[in-house]
Amino acid sequence: MLETITFSLLNGLLYGMLLFMLSSGLTLIFGMMGVLNFAHASFYMLGAYFAYTMGLYTGFWVALFLAPIAVGLIGAAVERFGLRQVHQYGHVPELLFTFGLAYVVEELVRLFWGNTPMNYRVPEALDFPLFSLFGTNYPAFRVFVLVVAVSMFVGLYLLLKRTRAGLIIQASLSRPDMVSALGHNVPQVFMWVFAFGTGLAALGGVVGGIQLVTEPGMAFMMGPIVFVVVVVGGLGSIQGALIASILIGVLQTFALSVDWSLANLGMVFGYAVPPESFFATIWYMDSTRIAPMLPYLLLVLMLIFRPRGLMGKRES
Amino acid sequence: MSQETALALKGLTKNFGRAEIIRGVDLDIKANERHVIIGPNGAGKSTLFNLISGRLEATSGTIQLFGREIDGLPPHRVNRMGLSRSFQVTNLFQNMTVMQNLRCALLWSKGHKYAFWKLVNSQQEVTERAEELMERLNLTAKQHVPASLLTYAEQRALEIGATIASGAKVLLLDEPTAGMSRTEADDMVELIREITTDCTLVMVEHDLGVVFNLADRISVLVYGEVIASDTPEAVRANAAVQEAYLGTEVH
């Protein structure tokens, strides 16, 4: 039991940190530009694919840096030549633009890399068990993912709290209108924020592609969950995104690894629903089957009862 | 004019964070009275309107409309109880025509609610009343023009029309003549006089000519407090008012 809990916690934390890497960029983009970037997970996917292909020539470590930069530049181009054009029509067309973009990116990935998953592996330097718990080895790469994610959070935190650029970004998280009033070139700031945010997603993809999977469906698999994280954490809040990522990561991992149903709870109180009754389906439902639904249930409940999310400063 | 009270404010306050904008307003407005609220900029006149109409929630105090408490109710509930307001900044359905704006303003009061089983265009009563209103507002010629394409004065007139359409017993008009030329303002005052013969008017106004021309009673709001509430003559003579307000504004 203790073993399951420990490993679920560790894996949940890991998954949560992966989610955080995606959602931090999204929350930054949303906070500044008011654009809920539907294609955010597509940039995550591009990060994974770029790193895989670059890695074939340069090795993992160079790709770890180059892939996010390349994707960030693509992000900048998308903002400059796409989003900016749509900006004048309002937020809904912006959302729709990124929605269409997600389709296009997925098809392009299928075109260039095919439909089958890539053989994107853990780099040799990290391919060893770091420590052993309850007789099970814990791979070093997972710890590496944690390290990357934590340094990303710390880096972001310092950037936002300690630098001038961070000050501008923070100011625009709460008052976007004021930033332009103060004479900053808002379109250019937008472009670089978008580039930076998509670059962060790509960094998530570089490690996430190895840890999870690198295939054309990965964006549509992660996309909605990232939205959940950002909304639950509070639109525009980096700390909120971190908390929500870990919460959802742990919650889902637990539900998947612990075979459990409401009936177990019932037994503690000596109560059971008759198997043929209407509620029996839910009563005896394994938690593994409920798991995929949990984040969305959380999202809907959060939006109904606390629309600004855990740490959000404003509603929308 | 000692009839029943249309609108009664008791100990009304409103804070924004630590700033007290409305600091304990008591006001009794009789039915069928034309009551004008004056005061320097930032005195809290618009905030007061927002509190009464349900756009903002009061920090403390009560608001009664014909004896029924309305504070804390959402704007649409307040509106249904017979209180209607206009806005200082024109607030219309910009994409709709004059006719459509007026019809929208009439639908609820004519009992159509959320009906989806009848057509708006075949509601004779709504159409006739809208045409009547347009006639009164001098907008008949522009009935098919979208609100956004009207001149400023026409938009203001339509704003008043949308406010009175429901036949509310109490009207709140927020600076209806602001930004108008002399003749436009005079027309507007005549219109307001005409439409308020059998209802209660509460109005915020800066133009003192308009104020003394129209008001039965005047309240002076300064820094969130009513420092005087009386007949125009008495307010004109009131030393405190002259010092706090008129002295600085009348030249």
Next chain:
Amino acid sequence: MNTTQVQTGAAAGGVGRSIWVRRLWPWLVAVVIAMLLPLLVTSNHGLTMISHMGVMIIFALSYNMLLGNTGLLSFGHAVYFGLGGYMAMHMLRYIEATGFGMPLELLPVVGALGGLLFGLIFGAVSTRRAGVVFAMISLGIGEMVTASSLMFTGFFGGEAGLFGNREAPVSLFGIDYGPGRNVYYLVAVWALIAAVIMFLLRQTPLGWMANAVRDNPERAQFVGYSPQMVRFFQFVLAATFAGLAGGLFIVVDEIITDETVGMIQSGLVLLSAYIGGIGFFLGPVVGAVLVVFLESELSSITDAWLLYFGLLFVAVVMFAPQGLFGVAYQQVMSWRAGEWVRSFHARLYATSAMLVFVLALIAVIEKAYHVLRHWNPQEPMPLFFVTIDATSMVPWLVSFAVMAGALAVFFLHARPLLRRALDSGEGA
């Protein structure tokens, strides 16, 4: 957006009959086209396609009750389509099993009731807010229902979905619903009924206030309406029609899987409505027909069809947010205003330049798919009436040169010319 165009009929006032003719002729044309279509389209594949068009038209129109009329962007409208379909499917299977006497013609009503039921439940929680919050709740509900299809396999039929036999129920009119053509007519009749009702709904007090709430929720409150209630009623009605479309869908396909409630289906209806034009009643109709056509025909011609699809959508969002119908409408208006006379050549010129660019782009995409995805890239590739070797340099150079040339002509010459032609008119 275009609240004006539907109401101008009354404006003319008094001239009785001619108004009715003017109002009715588009519907009569629609009836005639719908009735004659099976004479042109006779294959089973084609009949299924035009049946799907009918279903999609209802679905897209119902979607536009949200997006176009009320300003609610939903990423989960397929929930009501799919759940309505499942309800109808369960009824169909019940009829099959017990011989229950409900006629097939009324089966879509079961779907509509399913949509209504779930619309009431989910609408109550999601319409409290508009804007991004509403969009996110709709996404959440959509994903939640999709995920629950894994939980309730009894209802959703698991991976394989559920099958039914449309010939099991009786028919009200003694029609044999074996042949696809008869099914098409059933779809067409329902689509017309639904379209007429949805058209009329726009002109009811609720429909008007939906527009009002979309444009200015605050003012709507100050004329006595609760924006939340307006959104809720519109949402429930839209869900009902989505359910109706779902009910018809299972009559056509005789199978339903959990994909019908999913994100892809929700995206498809959004695409249809938006590509067609959400500011016009007919916009979603055009979009639905186009999307189903592309989905059905393009997919058999080229592997790149989803890419074209995505590019088309992005292009519409970027350059023609009024939708394809909106563009057509503008052109007609500009024709009537006489703008075409003096700008005809400039228009033709600019359009041709753009068309050449698009054709060259298609050539590039097709070649890319051939080189990267074909099992043997060396194999000669047919492209626009010629056969080329996609691995050689020349066709690529030609395509890129044409693309660059067309773009240069468009931006440097054709567009300024067109602008001048239009401006000169304004000055005159």
